[in-house]
Amino acid sequence: MKKTLREMRPVCVVGIGLHRYQRMSETPYVALGLTAVREALKDANIEWRSVESAYTGTAMLGMAASRPMLRYLGATGIPMAQVENASASGSTAIRQACLDVASGIADVSIAIGVDKPAPMALASAKTNIHDLVGRRVVPFTHFALLANEYMNRYGATAEQVAAVAVKNNRNGANNPYAQRQKPVTLEEVLAGPPISGSLTRLQCCPIGEGAAAAIVASDDAIERLRIDRSRAVRVTASISRSERVYRGEQNFDAELTRETVAQAYEEAQISPEDLDVVELHDAFTIEELLYVEAMGLCGVGEGARMIASGDGDIGGKCAISASGGLLAMGHPIGPTGAGQVVEITRQLRGEAGIRQQPNARTGLAHMVGIGAVCVVHVLQKAA
Missing domain, CATH: 3.40.47.10 (Thiolase/Chalcone synthase)
Structure with a gap:
């Protein structure tokens, strides 16, 4: 029988971190991502070795973004995967981390979002199926x-x-x-400046670079790692x-x-x-x-x-x-x-x-x- 997240093991966000969103710079994506991850680890008051799986949401970096970034925290051998789902890439990384914990595959998982501006290459352009627009x-x-x-x-x-x-x-x-x-x-x-129709520049979002990270954990991990339960937020x-x-x-x-x-x-x-x-x-x-x-x-x-x-x-x-x-x-x-x-x-x-x-x-x-x-x-x- 299909289960909802609420019916599985409780999942809580226990650590959060960000690198400021900003215009394109020469800062490497590794530095952007590690800033967010380290802030999240500090926020949860846990060490990297406690994290059991990692998902990196990215749409513009290219292949294999996780390992070159996360190796600086220690080669612990955990499963890592890149998640690409257009603007919902980071959201999907969060979902995958939550499912790992809810299902019991992991007690602690981290979802990371990181990107740097690059020309967008849509797969739909390679289908050889052209729409009318x-x-x-x-x-x-x-x-x-x-x-x-x-x-x-x-x-x-x-x-x-x-x-x-x-x-x-x-x-x-x-x-x-x-x-x-x-x-x-x-x-x-x-x-x-007008962009299109009644929409002006300030009515359109800026696309830059940055990073975000969220650590999710089970009740068992919160107890075992002595994470402050009063700051845990449940994903329902x-x-x-x-x-x-x-x-x-x-x-x-x-x-x-x-x-x-x-x-x-x-x-x-x-x-x-x-x-x-x-x-x-x-x-x-x-x-x-x-x-x-x-x-x-x-x-x-x-x-x-x-x-x-x-x-x-x-x-x-x-x-x-x-x-x-x-x-x-x-x-x-x-x-x-x-x-x-x-x-x-x-x-x-x-x-x-x-x-x-x-x-x-x-x-x-x-x-x-x-x-x-x-x-x-x-x-x-x-x-």
């Missing part, structure tokens, strides 16, 4: 068209869509790991789905999100009203509006009004992208999904400082990847 509609044009359709359908304004960037850059300004650390006004967002759902045919729907990413999140709610035994913090795939401002609706945080067509009301602010009903989201925290591809789990863990521990959502107990991390795939995790305060 081809390269005529690049991602930012696709989302500009969705923004235009959303505004026409629901009466939202360009200012309301742009307000997402104002909120997320305000959050990012208080995040020392964010790529964009400067608050912006609505006027600055709207006046920025880990769901991965891929796109199917959605007849009559305008946006397959939103429908895929709706299905994946609904399954995560069921597995974690929660509802949208239980969420205190959400980190979602806001690569473009319009995505945040579409996804909060798909998650059931507000009604269809009400996303713009939800953001305008302050319900998505830190201190509101549910803090959306308290890290700054992809728009301000950045989107280095491989690390992004793992970094979301790091942020939610920090929030549920009550360690987010000025970005802290009061009394946060339940959080959701959501990433969509080209393909299209969607990975969702639900985390809950364990103690």
Whole structure:
């Protein structure tokens, strides 16, 4: 009989680490990744030899990224694997680490996300099957068209869509790991260089480099390694789905999100009203509006009004992208999904400082990847 993560051995995030997301530099990926891993080990107060498996989420580095990086911590012979799932690579690495612990294959596993900018080479270009659109509609044009359709359908304004960037850059300004650390006004967002349609530069996420790491452990390991149980955050759902045919729907990413999140709610035994913090795939401002609706945080067509009301602010009903989201925290591809789990863990521990959502107990991390795939995790305060 198929089991959910909640029905298997409990899995808790016990250590988190980041290397700041930043513009491309000469820093080797090994230094980026080791910074995050060492921070996670220190946070968990364990040694590298206690880690029993490792998954590295990366989309642009190339083959065999784990061993040249992790050998500096010691050649312990543990199984290592690279995970590539487009923007959801880090999220998928988290899922694989959780499954190792939940199934009993390992007591302690680490998920790492690390990337450096490089030309994106999509496998679909080598299928010899050409679609009718081809390269005529690049991602930012696709989302500009969705923004235009959303505004026409629901009466939202360009200012309301742009307000997402104002909120997320305000959050990012208080995040020392964010790529964009400067608050912006609505006027600055709207006046920025146009990218496509109504979308300006500040309504599109920056793609840079960085790293994130999360260590997950079983109850037995927490006891044996004397890990501080009060700082452990339980993963109560880990769901991965891929796109199917959605007849009559305008946006397959939103429908895929709706299905994946609904399954995560069921597995974690929660509802949208239980969420205190959400980190979602806001690569473009319009995505945040579409996804909060798909998650059931507000009604269809009400996303713009939800953001305008302050319900998505830190201190509101549910803090959306308290890290700054992809728009301000950045989107280095491989690390992004793992970094979301790091942020939610920090929030549920009550360690987010000025970005802290009061009394946060339940959080959701959501990433969509080209393909299209969607990975969702639900985390809950364990103690």
